[in-house]
Amino acid sequence: MKRHAFVPVLLLASVVASNAPADTTDPHSFWAQKQRGWFFYEDPPEPPEEAPAPPPLEPQSQTVQTITEAPAQATPAPPQAFSAEWFRKNLPKYKDVAWDNPTVENVRAFMMLQRYAMDRSSQFADVTQLAVQGDPLLDENARRPNATYAAQALDKQAGEAKAQVLDELAQKVGVFFFYASDCDLCETQIPVLRMLESRFTVTPVSIDGKDLPGSPFPTFKPDAGHARILGVRQLPAIYLASPDGDFAPIAQGALALGDIEHRITLAAASKGWIDQRTLNRTRPLRNLDDNLSELLPAGLVEGDESGFIPPSELLQHIDQSLGSARVGGGELP
CATH class of the missing domain: 3.40.30.10 (Glutaredoxin)
Known part of the structure; x- marks a missing residue:
């Protein structure tokens, strides 16, 4: 008797289950595609064809620019010690060293160079006197005598x-x-x-x-x-x-x-x-007619790439341009 009472219960449970709402969230489920009918007899869709892979890119040729470095210029040799150029460049440096650090050694080095410069200046002055003696163009005493009697005359x-x-x-x-x-x-x-x-x-x-x-x-x-x-x-x-x-x-x-x-x-x-x-x-001066700026022509002689003319060559051209006889007040005609 009890077994027959269990059967109606199972039938009732199956009916309730068949009337329960189906899961429609899956787009491929039957319930989501019920308008198509009994489509389970259809052939399954073929998988989509894969797009062909693009051909590999050919490497582009790159132009390599070659940079040619300029040849390194040779460092000029330093000026000879105690030359005029050496003194112009280095005497202020020795003075600065002695000033910034006045040790006996630094100050003595600067004073030695200063003594050298004064001795060379004295030597230059003596040779200058020798150079102007006998040359009325260079001797200012020939232009304006230092002697009072001669100046008054x-x-x-x-x-x-x-x-x-x-x-x-x-x-x-x-x-x-x-x-x-x-x-x-x-x-x-x-x-x-x-x-x-x-x-x-x-x-x-x-x-x-x-x-x-x-x-x-x-x-x-x-x-x-x-x-x-x-x-x-x-x-x-x-x-x-x-x-x-x-x-x-x-x-x-x-x-x-x-x-x-x-x-x-x-x-x-x-x-x-x-x-x-x-x-x-009308002027109390002599040799004014011997004006070198007028007597010496421009472009008298060409020098080296810097325009420098050796002293002996320069003097030779000047003497040739002026001539051996310089005529002026008091000079031989």
């Missing part, structure tokens, strides 16, 4: 030559004196102008059209624009004037008579009213 000679040149210039040019009636320095310049009038014709030109106090210039000329044309900015102003209307500035400010006369000769030379040789005669 040269001053007298130059003064006489200047007076002669000024007398000759006074026949060719005149002096224009620009002033204003309220200019104090213009008034103080009057005595100098009186002395200048003993040689030159002086033409007073008034900037404001008036005479100075005391009427020193009764025949003055009112300025007709010459001051502006000549660029007069300060009074008194002195100009040389030639008959053809050419002007040469002498001064803008008060000057002594000697300075005015000296400037007149310089201005006359710059204008070509006198030549350079005539101007040199």
Whole structure:
């Protein structure tokens, strides 16, 4: 009797199990694909074909750039000890060493080199004296004697030559004196102008059209624009004037008579009213006509790659250019 009661229980459990919801989470299950019907008779799908593997990449040729290193330059040899170049490079170093570390050894080394330099300088000075002796181009005593009597004689000679040149210039040019009636320095310049009038014709030109106090210039000329044309900015102003209307500035400010006369000769030379040789005669110096910067032509001789010319070769070319006879004041003709 009990066995028959168990059978209905099993049947009930099977019915409940058949009515339970199926797992639809698996996309390949029957319940997920029920719209297809009884598809279990279908052939299983073929596996997808694998894509062919890409061919291996061929290695690209790389251009190898060869860097050619420049040949190492040879290190220049150091300068010879105690030469001029060696002293220029190393004497300051020895001084620095002695200063930074003033031991007896460091200071003594620097002082030894300093003594060497002073002895060489003394030797250079002695040889310099020998080099200039007998050569009037190099001997400054030949240009301007140190002896007082000779210097005074040269001053007298130059003064006489200047007076002669000024007398000759006074026949060719005149002096224009620009002033204003309220200019104090213009008034103080009057005595100098009186002395200048003993040689030159002086033409007073008034900037404001008036005479100075005391009427020193009764025949003055009112300025007709010459001051502006000549660029007069300060009074008194002195100009040389030639008959053809050419002007040469002498001064803008008060000057002594000697300075005015000296400037007149310089201005006359710059204008070509006198030549350079005539101007040199007015100076208390000799051998001014032997101007090496004018006598020696450019490109006299070619040197090495740095332009250096050995001393003996340089002197030979200079002497040939100047000639054996140098003519000047006091030299043999």
